[in-house]
Amino acid sequence: MEEKEFLDFVSNETIENRVSHAYLIETNDIDDPSSLINSFIKLLFHNGDSSHDSKVDLLIDNNDLPDLKVISPVKSGSSVNSSAIIDVDVIRDLISSFSNTSFSEKYEVYVIKDAEKLNLPASNTLLKFLEEPSSNVVAILVCKNRYNLLDTIVSRCQVFSLKNSMPFSISDDDFNVLKNIFGKDKGFLVYNDILKSLPDKASFNNLLINSERYFFDVIRGKIDVDEDLSYSRDGLYKIIVLIEKYIKNNSYNVGYKLTLDNFLTELEEVI
Numbered sequence: 001m002e003e004k005e006f007l008d009f010v011s012n013e014t015i016e017n018r019v020s021h022a023y024l025i026e027t028n029d030i031d032d033p034s035s036l037i038n039s040f041i042k043l044l045f046h047n048g049d050s051s052h053d054s055k056v057d058l059l060i061d062n063n064d065l066p067d068l069k070v071i072s073p074v075k076s077g078s079s080v081n082s083s084a085i086i087d088v089d090v091i092r093d094l095i096s097s098f099s100n101t102s103f104s105e106k107y108e109v110y111v112i113k114d115a116e117k118l119n120l121p122a123s124n125t126l127l128k129f130l131e132e133p134s135s136n137v138v139a140i141l142v143c144k145n146r147y148n149l150l151d152t153i154v155s156r157c158q159v160f161s162l163k164n165s166m167p168f169s170i171s172d173d174d175f176n177v178l179k180n181i182f183g184k185d186k187g188f189l190v191y192n193d194i195l196k197s198l199p200d201k202a203s204f205n206n207l208l209i210n211s212e213r214y215f216f217d218v219i220r221g222k223i224d225v226d227e228d229l230s231y232s233r234d235g236l237y238k239i240i241v242l243i244e245k246y247i248k249n250n251s252y253n254v255g256y257k258l259t260l261d262n263f264l265t266e267l268e269e270v271i
Helices: 003-015 034-045 055-061 088-097 120-131 172-182 187-197 201-219 233-252 256-270
Strands: 022-026 068-071 108-112 137-143 158-161
Touching: 003 034, 022 034, 034 055, 034 108, 034 137, 068 088, 088 120, 172 187, 172 201, 172 256, 187 256, 201 233, 201 256, 233 256
Parallel strands: 022 137, 022 158, 068 108, 108 137
Antiparallel strands: none
16 A cells, blocks of 8 residues: 555545554555654544644644654663663553543544564553553554564554555566566576575565565556566465465574475465
8 A cells, every 4th residue: 555545545534433443554665654654643633634734733743742652662771782672661651641631532642663673571561452442542553564563463453554656676686586486487496596695584584575565566567577477466466475474484483494495385386
């Protein structure tokens, strides 16, 4: 879904009073979704009227609106190598804040940026909150890849997977790897070349994400398909389903080479 399509949909949902209690916005290749998320929040507080002019807009832009709470990851330690996370105390404080009286006549909204940075205790605590939603509380979880969140969290959200409106682009080297994996009469026949190009789990995961975008744009008619990748529409959907399965599996599986081997084996059955 492209950004304008997303905002048009949300606007209509708010006007028709069909707002969900939780949204998951998967940003994929969009580098900075801040403006988009702010537009979404304004639509909620203005009941879908994007042209509504109010001091509320300025409060949202400055993160000063009492009924809007925004959470971002913070580093868990003083070490230079420490990673940024969202820990359970932050989520507990968030939940506790909703026991206070709302300043709004309609919604209280919380945004969790980089939601994939929720650690496991924080994820479980948030999940319980999502399972028992308050009627006027709206959650907006923002992440690059929904497969890095607990399945149970994703299942309790209305999911929007956004796509940049810019045409899909990929380097020649990456596209050659894509063709080696998905091209007809390739795969295991060029296995050593694939291993050289994709030496680890991270590079394989990036290739899967790029491949999913490529095949979606082929289906949408946005790009001309390469002759080596010219499958039926049904075949393309099967490939995309397999890619999504392994994007998820690759996040947890430490045996990278085995994962790659299994992927190529299943791919041969699909194509």
